[in-house]
Amino acid sequence: MIRQVSRQKLAIDKYTDCLKKSVNYRVYAEFWYLDTLVGENWDCLVYKDYEAVMPLPFVRKFGIKLITQPLYCQQLGVFHQEKFSEHIFKEFEKRLHRKLVRAYNFNEENTGMFSPKGQLKVNQVLDISNSYEELYDNFSLNRKRNIKNNSFNKLNIDQSFFDVEWYFEALEKYYAYSKTINLSLFKEIINKNIQRKNCIQYFLFDENKTIISSVFVLHSSERIILLSSVRNKDIESKGSFSYLLNYIIKDNCNQSLIFDFEGSNIKGIQDYYASYNSEVRYYCSYKNFL
CATH class of the missing domain: 3.40.630.30 (Gcn5-related N-acetyltransferase (GNAT))
Known part of the structure; x- marks a missing residue:
C-alpha cells in the first residue's frame, strides 16, 4: 500500500494535488522547492494512488544513500488529508526507520497527532x-x-x-x-x-x-x-x-x-x-x- 517512487518517476500532478489538499501543507515539500535544493536527489513514499506522500531527500556518500534534511527546509514528513489513520502513519515511519537517516524533520501536525520517534525541536x-x-x-x-x-x-x-x-x-x-x-x-x-x-x-x-x-x-x-x-x-x-x-x-x-x-x-x-x-x-x- 506504500511504495517508494524516485523523483524521476514521480507523478508530479498527483503529488502536487495531494500536497495542496493536505491538512499540513508546507511549501518546503513542493517538488520545485525540493528540486531547487537537492536536484533530483529525493525519493517519495506514496500511499495508494497519492492519497498521502512523504518526500525523502538524500545525499550519497561512498555509494550509500543517506536521508538528510536539506538546508532552508524546516519541516517535511507525511502529507495527508483529514482523518488519516495512525496505523498508516506508523507504516510510513517504519519505512523511514529502515533507511540510514542523518536527519529528517516531521512537520508540527505529524508530531502533534502521531508522536513520531525523534528529538523535539521548537518552532514559534x-x-x-x-x-x-x-x-x-x-x-x-x-x-x-x-x-x-x-x-x-x-x-x-x-x-x-x-x-x-x-x-x-x-x-x-x-x-x-x-x-x-x-x-x-x-x-x-x-x-x-x-x-x-x-x-x-x-x-x-x-x-x-x-x-x-x-x-x-x-x-x-x-x-x-x-x-x-x-x-x-x-x-x-x-x-x-x-x-x-x-x-x-x-x-x-x-x-x-x-x-x-x-x-x-x-x-x-x-x-x-x-x-x-x-x-x-x-x-x-x-x-x-x-
Whole structure:
C-alpha cells in the first residue's frame, strides 16, 4: 500500500494535488522547492494512488544513500488529508526507520497527532487572524516600547520591489554565520520563490532613504514564514526590526493566517519571538545515523 517512487518517476500532478489538499501543507515539500535544493536527489513514499506522500531527500556518500534534511527546509514528513489513520502513519515511519537517516524533520501536525520517534525541536508561530489591536495588546511591554519609539522617527516601509543583491551583500558583511552556509543555494531558493510570486521582500528605510533592514516572507498556504532577515549594522537603529515585524503582522492580520517565525534553538531569539505572544509548536527530528 506504500511504495517508494524516485523523483524521476514521480507523478508530479498527483503529488502536487495531494500536497495542496493536505491538512499540513508546507511549501518546503513542493517538488520545485525540493528540486531547487537537492536536484533530483529525493525519493517519495506514496500511499495508494497519492492519497498521502512523504518526500525523502538524500545525499550519497561512498555509494550509500543517506536521508538528510536539506538546508532552508524546516519541516517535511507525511502529507495527508483529514482523518488519516495512525496505523498508516506508523507504516510510513517504519519505512523511514529502515533507511540510514542523518536527519529528517516531521512537520508540527505529524508530531502533534502521531508522536513520531525523534528529538523535539521548537518552532514559534502567531495566529494573526484576529484584529491588529488584539494582537498588539498581547505584545510584551518591551516590544510595544520599541515599536512606539520608532513610530516617531521618519521611517518608511516598502514592499513593492526586490533587491536580492543588496540583501546578500548585507548578509555577508554583517553576519558571521553567512560564512557557514551555502549562500548561492540560499539565493537560488529565494529567486525561485520570487519567480513563482511566492514571497515578499520588505524594506525599512530611514529619512535619507538608506535601507535599515529587510525581511523575506515566504507564503505557504495558510501560513506566512519569516524566512530570513538582515539589518544594516552601520546605522544605529534600536528597535527598528521590531517596528518592521510589527508592520508585517499588521499588514497581514484579520486573515486566516499563521505567522511562522521558524523558531530557534537559541534562547535569546526564542525570547524575542515570544515577546510577540507567539505559541510554541514542536516538530520532531529523527536520525539513526551520524
